[in-house]
Amino acid sequence: MRTAYTSDQIRAAELALMAKLPEGTLMGRAAAGLAAVCAGLLTGVRGRVYGSHVVLLIGSGDNGGDALYAGARLARRGARVVAVLAGSRVHEGGLAALRAVGGRATDLRVPIPEQARELILEADLVVDGLVGIGGSGALREPYATLAGLTAQASGLVVAVDVPSGVDASTGGVDGAAVRAQVTVTFGAYKNGLLIDPGARFAGAVEFVDIGLGPYLPDPGVAAPTGEDVADLLPRPGAESDKYRRGVVGIAAGSDRYTGAAVLAVGGAVRAGAGMVRFVSSAEPVRLVRARWPEAVTTIVADPLGGNPVEEVGRVQAWVLGPGLGTGAEAHAVARAVLSTQVPVLVDADGLTLIARDRGLLRRDAPTLITPHAGELSRLLGVPRERIEARRLEHVRRAAAELGVTVLLKGSTTLVAEEDRPVRVNTTGTPWLATGGTGDVLAGIAGTLLAGGLSCYDAASGAAYVHGLAARLAVRGDLAGRAEAPIAALDVAQALPEALRVL
Numbered sequence: 237m238r239t240a241y242t243s244d245q246i247r248a249a250e251l252a253l254m255a256k257l258p259e260g261t262l263m264g265r266a267a268a269g270l271a272a273v274c275a276g277l278l279t280g281v282r283g284r285v286y287g288s289h290v291v292l293l294i295g296s297g298d299n300g301g302d303a304l305y306a307g308a309r310l311a312r313r314g315a316r317v318v319a320v321l322a323g324s325r326v327h328e329g330g331l332a333a334l335r336a337v338g339g340r341a342t343d344l345r346v347p348i349p350e351q352a353r354e355l356i357l358e359a360d361l362v363v364d365g366l367v368g369i370g371g372s373g374a375l376r377e378p379y380a381t382l383a384g385l386t387a388q389a390s391g392l393v394v395a396v397d398v399p400s401g402v403d404a405s406t407g408g409v410d411g412a413a414v415r416a417q418v419t420v421t422f423g424a425y426k427n428g429l430l431i432d433p434g435a436r437f438a439g440a441v442e443f444v445d446i447g448l449g450p451y452l453p454d455p456g457v458a459a460p461t462g463e464d465v466a467d468l469l470p471r472p473g474a475e476s477d478k479y480r481r482g483v484v485g486i487a488a489g490s491d492r493y494t495g496a497a498v499l500a501v502g503g504a505v506r507a508g509a510g511m512v513r514f515v516s517s518a519e520p521v522r523l524v525r526a527r528w529p530e531a532v533t534t535i536v537a538d539p540l541g542g543n544p545v546e547e548v549g550r551v552q553a554w555v556l557g558p559g560l561g562t563g564a565e566a567h568a569v570a571r572a573v574l575s576t577q578v579p580v581l582v583d584a585d586g587l588t589l590i591a592r593d594r595g596l597l598r599r600d601a602p603t604l605i606t607p608h609a610g611e612l613s614r615l616l617g618v619p620r621e622r623i624e625a626r627r628l629e630h631v632r633r634a635a636a637e638l639g640v641t642v643l644l645k646g647s648t649t650l651v652a653e654e655d656r657p658v659r660v661n662t663t664g665t666p667w668l669a670t671g672g673t674g675d676v677l678a679g680i681a682g683t684l685l686a687g688g689l690s691c692y693d694a695a696s697g698a699a700y701v702h703g704l705a706a707r708l709a710v711r712g713d714l715a716g717r718a719e720a721p722i723a724a725l726d727v728a729q730a731l732p733e734a735l736r737v738l
C-alpha cells in the first residue's frame with residue numbers, strides 16, 4: 237500500500253524527526269536526493285551534467301532552500317546554475333552554498349520578467365522550488381507568472397516536493413501551477429500527488445527517503461499496489477463450485493437502454509463470477525443472451541405487478557442500475573433489490589433513483605455506490621465542477637452523509653468509507669473516458685462483492701483491475717507499443733489478461 241498524507245501530517249512528522257537530528261540534516265538529505273534525480277535526468281537527455289543549463293525557481297521558504305542546495309551540488313558537477321529569486325526572502329544558507337560554487341542568482345525583486353522568461357524557456361532543466369507543503373491558496377505574483385512559463389519550457393521541469401500551485405493536502409489547483417515531468421518528493425507521498433487535478437501536474441513522482449517513516453501518523457489516503465490487489469482477489473480452490481465462488485445478480489437495462497446491461501454482464505462474466513443472473517425486460521434479456529450465453533436470465537414483464545426479483549434465484553450480491561431507466565418500473569426494481577439482505581452496488585440510473593428517494597438506502601446489508609462527478613453532484617447538491625476540483629473532500633462527505641461506501645469515478649478514482657483511508661486507484665488511462673466503461677466496472681465490482689469481498693475491497697480491487705485491463709486493451713499488451721482508442725467491451729475482454737499479469 238502506498239500511503240499519502242496532508243501537509244500538516246508531514247510537518248508534524250518532520251518536527252518530531254528534526255528534534256532528534258542536527259539542524260539542517262533533513263534539508264541535506266532532501267537536497268542530495270533531489271540533486272541525484274536531476275543529475276540522472278540530465279545525464280539521460282544530454283549525456284552529462286557538465287555544461288548543462290539549470291534554472292532554479294526559488295520562493296521564500298524551505299522549498300527554495302532544497303532547490304538551492306541541490307543547485308549547488310549540480311554546479312559542483314559543472315552545471316551552469318542560475319537561481320531566480322522570486323520571494324520576499326530567501327533561504328540564506330542555500331543561497332550562500334550556491335554562490336560558493338559559482339552559481340548565479342537573479343533577483344526578481346528587481347523586476348526582470350523578460351530575462352526570467354528567457355532563462356526558463358531555454359534551460360535544460362528548470363527546478364521548481366517556489367513553494368512546497370507551505371503553500372496556501374492560489375499562487376501569488378510573481379510566482380504565478382513563473383509557474384505559467386514552465387508550461388513553455390523546452391527542457392525538463394522538475395518540481396521540488398510538490399508542484400507549486402498544487403495543494404499538497406487535497407490535490408486542488410486554484411490558479412497557475414507548475415507542470416512538471418518529474419516531482420521529487422521527500423519523506424512521504426502527499427495526497428495532492430495522487431489525486432487530480434494536482435496529480436496531473438506532478439508527472440512521474442520520485443520518492444526520496446529522509447527517514448520520516450516511523451513518525452508518520454495513520455494515513456488518510458492509500459493507493460493499493462498490484463500485490464495488494466492480487467492478495468485480496470478471490471481465487472477458486474479445489475473445493476470450489478459456481479455457487480461458492482459467488483453468484484452476482486444484475487438488474488440493469490430497459491427496452492430503451494440495452495447496451496449498459498450487456499456491458500455490465502460482460503464485466504461480471506469476465507471478472508470471474510461463479511454465475512451471473514441477469515434480470516430485465518425482454519429486449520435486454522435477448523441481447524444479453526446473444527452476447528453472454530453464460531448468464532442465466534429472467535424476464536420481468538411487469539415490475540409493478542409483484543416482487544420483480546423474486547423469481548431470479550439466490551445471489552450473493554446485486555448490481556443495480558446501468559441502463560435501468562428512472563420511471564416507476566425502475567423504481568420498483570430498485571426497491572426490490574435494495575430490500576434484499578445481500579450487498580448491493582448502485583450505479584447509473586440507480587443513482588438517479590436514490591437521489592430522488594434517499595429512503596431506498598435505508599437497509600441493513602452493505603451498499604456500494606459508484607457515481608461519476610455528475611451523479612454525485614445530484615446526490616450531494618454540489619456543482620459538478622466543485623466535486624472535480626475537490627474530489628477527496630466530496631467522496632468523504634458522500635460516504636459520511638449517505639452511510640455507504642462510495643467509489644467516485646473520473647480521471648482519479650477514489651473509494652471512501654467512513655473511518656478508513658480513502659483509497660486511490662493508480663491504474664487506468666484517459667482512454668477510459670468513453671461510453672460504457674463504467675458499466676463494465678460495475679460488473680467487475682459486483683463479481684468481487686459476490687465473491688465475498690467487502691464493499692471497500694471490492695470497489696478498490698475492481699477499479700485497479702478495470703484500469704489495468706484498459707491499459708492492456710489500449711496497447712495490446714503492456715510493452716511499449718503505441719496506444720489506440722478502446723471501446724468498453726475491449727476492457728471487459730482484456731480482464732482475463734489483466735488478472736493473469738496482476
Ligand SMILES: NC(=O)C1=CN([C@@H]2O[C@H](COP(=O)(O)OP(=O)(O)OC[C@H]3O[C@@H](n4cnc5c(N)ncnc54)[C@H](OP(=O)(O)O)[C@@H]3O)[C@@H](O)[C@H]2O)[C@@H](O)CC1
Pocket residue numbers: 247250251254262263264266295296297298299300302323324325366367368369370371372373374375376377379396397398422446
Ligand atoms: N520541514 C522539514 O523538515 C523539511 C522540509 N523540506 C522542504 O521544505 C518545504 C516546506 O518549507 P516551508 O515550510 O518553508 O514552506 P514552503 O513550501 O517553502 O513555502 C512557504 C512560503 O511560500 C510562500 N507562499 C505560500 N503560499 C503562497 C502562494 N499561494 N503564493 C505565493 N507564495 C506563497 C510564503 O511566503 P511569504 O508569503 O511568507 O513570503 C511561505 O512562507 C517542503 O515542501 C520541503 O521542500 C525538506 O527540506 C525536508 C525537510
Ligand SMILES: Nc1ncnc2c1ncn2[C@@H]1O[C@H](COP(=O)(O)OP(=O)(O)O)[C@@H](O)[C@H]1O
Pocket residue numbers: 584608644645646647648649664665666667668669670671672673674675676677
Ligand atoms: N480522464 C480519465 N482518466 C482515467 N479514467 C477515466 C477518465 N475519464 C473517465 N474515466 C473512467 O472511465 C469510466 C467511465 O465511467 P462512467 O462515467 O460511468 O461512464 P459510462 O456511464 O459511459 O459507463 C470510469 O471508470 C472512470 O473512472
Ligand SMILES: [K+]
Pocket residue numbers: 299364365366367368395396397398399400
Ligand atoms: K515546488
